[in-house]
Amino acid sequence: MKRKTSQISTIFYFLFFFVLSTSFAQVVSKTNDYFNLKNRLKFGNYLFCQQDYLRAIDEFNAVNKKIKNDTLDFKIGYAFEKMRKYDKAIEKFSELNGNKNLSGLSRLETGKIFLLKKEFPEVYKLLIDSIEYKNNLRQYAGRLKYLTYLYDNKPLPDSSNYKLWFSSKVLPDVMKFYRRKQNPHYKSETLSGVLSAIIPGLGKIYVGEIGDGITALLFNGVLGFLAYNNFKANHKFRAWLFTGLTAVFYGGNIYGSVAAAQIYNSGVNFRFTRELNLFSKKHNYFLPKFKFLCE
Amino acid sequence: MTRILVILLFIPFLINAQVDWEKWKPENRIYQLPENPKRDYSIDNSNLGTMVLTGVIDLYWITISDVDGDNCPFHPSCSTFFVKAVKKSNLIKGALMFADRFTRDSNFFKSKHHYKIDETGRFYDPVDNYLLEKNKIVFIDTYGDK
Numbered sequence: 001m002k003r004k005t006s007q008i009s010t011i012f013y014f015l016f017f018f019v020l021s022t023s024f025a026q027v028v029s030k031t032n033d034y035f036n037l038k039n040r041l042k043f044g045n046y047l048f049c050q051q052d053y054l055r056a057i058d059e060f061n062a063v064n065k066k067i068k069n070d071t072l073d074f075k076i077g078y079a080f081e082k083m084r085k086y087d088k089a090i091e092k093f094s095e096l097n098g099n100k101n102l103s104g105l106s107r108l109e110t111g112k113i114f115l116l117k118k119e120f121p122e123v124y125k126l127l128i129d130s131i132e133y134k135n136n137l138r139q140y141a142g143r144l145k146y147l148t149y150l151y152d153n154k155p156l157p158d159s160s161n162y163k164l165w166f167s168s169k170v171l172p173d174v175m176k177f178y179r180r181k182q183n184p185h186y187k188s189e190t191l192s193g194v195l196s197a198i199i200p201g202l203g204k205i206y207v208g209e210i211g212d213g214i215t216a217l218l219f220n221g222v223l224g225f226l227a228y229n230n231f232k233a234n235h236k237f238r239a240w241l242f243t244g245l246t247a248v249f250y251g252g253n254i255y256g257s258v259a260a261a262q263i264y265n266s267g268v269n270f271r272f273t274r275e276l277n278l279f280s281k282k283h284n285y286f287l288p289k290f291k292f293l294c295e
Numbered sequence: 296m297t298r299i300l301v302i303l304l305f306i307p308f309l310i311n312a313q314v315d316w317e318k319w320k321p322e323n324r325i326y327q328l329p330e331n332p333k334r335d336y337s338i339d340n341s342n343l344g345t346m347v348l349t350g351v352i353d354l355y356w357i358t359i360s361d362v363d364g365d366n367c368p369f370h371p372s373c374s375t376f377f378v379k380a381v382k383k384s385n386l387i388k389g390a391l392m393f394a395d396r397f398t399r400d401s402n403f404f405k406s407k408h409h410y411k412i413d414e415t416g417r418f419y420d421p422v423d424n425y426l427l428e429k430n431k432i433v434f435i436d437t438y439g440d441k
Binding site for chain 1: 388390391392393394395396397398399401402403404405409424425427429432434
C-alpha cells in the first residue's frame, strides 16, 4: 500500500514539474523577441562570415531600414561584389561617396570591381586623383592602379613606379609579371608561315608542335612525290589529282602554322592573365583586409 | 534459445559475405568514346559551294562514318570542322583549315598534349581558333576560368 502511494506521488511530482516547466517556457518565449535588431544584426553577420551573402543582405537591409548604418551599407556592397553582382555593388558603394570614413574604401572597392569587369579606363578615372584618398589609403589606390596596368593593353609605366608603391615582400613577384608583360615570349606568326613555306611543317616545329610539323612534312613529301611520279609515268589524271592535293595540303600547312603561332600567343596571354588573377586574388588586389569583412 | 538467436543473427552477415564475391568479377567497361552531338544531315542551300560540300559530307557520314564508328579524337569531328569552317569563312579558307586539321589528326606521333579535353571526352579544337581572328580564340581552362 505504501509503495503504491509513493508511485502516485512520483507521478504527481513529475506531472507538476512538467506543467510548470512548459508554462515557464511560454513566459520566456513571450518576453524574448528573437527578431529584434540586435539579433538580426548578429545573425546577418554570422551569415556574412559563412559567405551566405544573399541571406545576409536581407538581414542587413532589415536592420538598415530601422537604423541607418554606413558599415552595413558597405557590407551589403561587399556582399554584392562577392556574389559577382557588380552593378548592384557599384550602386551601393556610390551611396557612400560623401561618407567621412568609408568614402575612400568604397571607391577602392569600386575600382577593384571595374578591374574585375575589365573596364580599365574607369579604374584609372577613379584612382587618378589618389590625392583625394586619405594618407593610409593612398598606397592602396596606387597599388591597384599599377596592378591594372598589368592587365590592360596600354603601354606599361616605368618600372620605378612599381618599386615605389609595392613592398619589398611582393615586389619580386610583381616585377616578374611586369617583365613578362613587357617582353612576352610570343612566336612570330609571319616567321612561322615563312618557315612552313620553305620547308613544310617547319613553322609548326618552331611553335613547338613537333609531331604536327613532321607529319605535315611527310604528308607534303609523299603527296608531292606521288604527283611527280605520276607525271613521270604519264598518268595525267592521277598526276593532276595529287598535284591538287599537294597544293591544298601545302597551303593548309602554311595557314595552319600561322594559326598555330597565333594560338600559341593567345595561350601566352591567357596563362599570364590567369596567373596574375591568382596572384591578385591571393593578395586581395592589394586592398586592405578588415575583420568586419571576415577576412 | 539465446544460442539459436545468435546464430540466426549471423545468417544475414553470411549471406552478404557471399555477395562480396561479385567485387572480383570483371568490370563491364565500355571503351567507346561518347557519341558526338547529333549530326545535322540537312543540305545547306545558301550557295552552290556549301550545297555540294554538305551533300558530299552527308554522303560520307551515311556511307562511311556512321558505319565505321565515331572515331575522330577531336571535337568537333574533322568532317563537321570542314563544314563549319566553310560556313564561317569561305570554300578556299575552309579547305585550307580542313587540310591543316587533317594533318593534325593524322599526327603519327600522337602528340596532342596541347589540346584540352572537353566534356565529350575529346580534344577540344573549335573552328574559331583557326579563323586567324585573335579575339575569337577560345581556351578551356583547367582552373575554372574561361
